[in-house]
Amino acid sequence: MLTQTTSRVLEPSDLDAALAVLDREPVANAFVASRVQIAGLDPWRLGGEMWGFYEHGMLTSLCYAGANLVPICAGPRAVRAFADRARRAGRRCSSIVGPTESTALLWRLLEPHWGPAREVRSHQPLMVTDRLPADIAPDPYVRRVRKDEMETIMPACVAMFTEEVGISPLAGDGGLLYQARVAELVGSGRSFARFDEHGKVVFKAEIGAATDRACQIQGVWVAPEHRGKGLAAPGMAAVLRYALADVAPVVSLYVNDYNTAARRTYQRVGFQEIGAFTSVLF
Template identity: 80%
Template sequence: MLTTSTAKVLEPGDLDAALAVLNRDPVANAFVASRVNVAGLDPWRLGGEMWGWYSGGRLTSLCYAGANLVPLCATPDAVRAFADRARRAGRRCSSIVGPAEATADLWSQLEPHWGPAREVRAHQPLMTTRALPADITPDPLVRRVRRDEMDVIMPACVAMFTEEVGVSPLAGDGGLLYQARVAELVSTGRAFARIEDGRVVFKAEIGAVTRHTCQIQGVWVDPEFRGQGLSETGMAAVLHFALRDVAPVASLYVNDFNAPARAAYQRVGFSEVGAFMSVLF
């Protein structure tokens, strides 16, 4: 047993202890928890290493180090250890993202070595709901995207990603990884859209899923149809699927400067329970 404060790369035998940490905050930790539930702690299957911080011999904090660097339940001492390990390894991630306080601390220690970032989004409200809105009728035309509709949904997904992140998901590998992720969401019945005459009017996906919660992502309305309330009725429809079929709590996080989206989510019944931060490279 580890008896001092130390950090290490977790191994498959550490799975139960890691899950216990992740379950301390199932909403904030949903993205990583969903991966660990499927892949365990094997780096090849997980898509990255899981770093653990032990205090007094007990695992208390985590940091997922893959395409994203994600501190989880991370104390200041743990953040210092994670920053030191990340600094020595060099930047391999495309973003740092996670609960705002720990992420800000981590970035402050890495910025002198990894900076500058392409963009820092310091406050992204984390929102949840457990119930369908009482006064918004779900859009009856929002449905699961079929597997034979990949050619229809992909342009909308690319447009959403580019608008949201500021770079195209088709860069680098030509979009192979991004297309594979979209195909996975479609094949598992977690991609939803309103499609009219072969054109996506509204779309959203249920990304991370655990037995505690699910995370809605990729919410997008065709610019030509914005301002008509489709984001609200569309989200109400997605919530119907999410809360009925997937998990008892639905969550999402949104940029604080996106006032229309925040207002729409509040009208659908989401309330703020915390904040994320994202550092984009």
């Protein structure tokens, strides 16, 4: 038995213990939990390492270190241990993202070594709901995107990502990883859209992470020429209907605090704030 605090890279044999930590906060941890449930803890399949923090021989906290650096159920001592490991390894991620308290501390410890960031989004409300809205009918034209519609949905996904993140997902590798991710969501039936009479995307959203306890909606986007027409709330209600019926009993999302229009839409559909995320973008 370990008698003091320590951290190490987890191995496939640590899977049950890691899942137990992730299950402590199923909504906040949905993104990482969904990956671990599918890929386990093998770094090649997971797309990154999983770091574990131990106190008195018990695994109490995690940190996913892949394309994103994500602290999980991490108190100050765990965050300091993860920051030390991240500093020694050097920055390999494109962002740090997670619950505000742990993520903000992690960034304060890493900023002298990794900074400056391209952007810090310090307060992104985490919102959840477990029911359909009583007063907003789901848009009947929002449906699952078919596999043969990849060429149609892809430009909308690129436009959403570029608008949201500030850089194109096609940079670097020419968009191969991003296209594979979009194809994965379409293939798994977790990409939704409304198309106009010409086959162009009017509204879209994806269920980007899913476990048996919670799922997370992402990539919500309305084509610029259709904004202000009241499409977002019925569209979200439609995606929410699919999510609750087919995926998980609780649906979450997080949103930039300055995006007041989006926050009002989500509140209209029944989402309530339960916490906040912070994102550090490089």
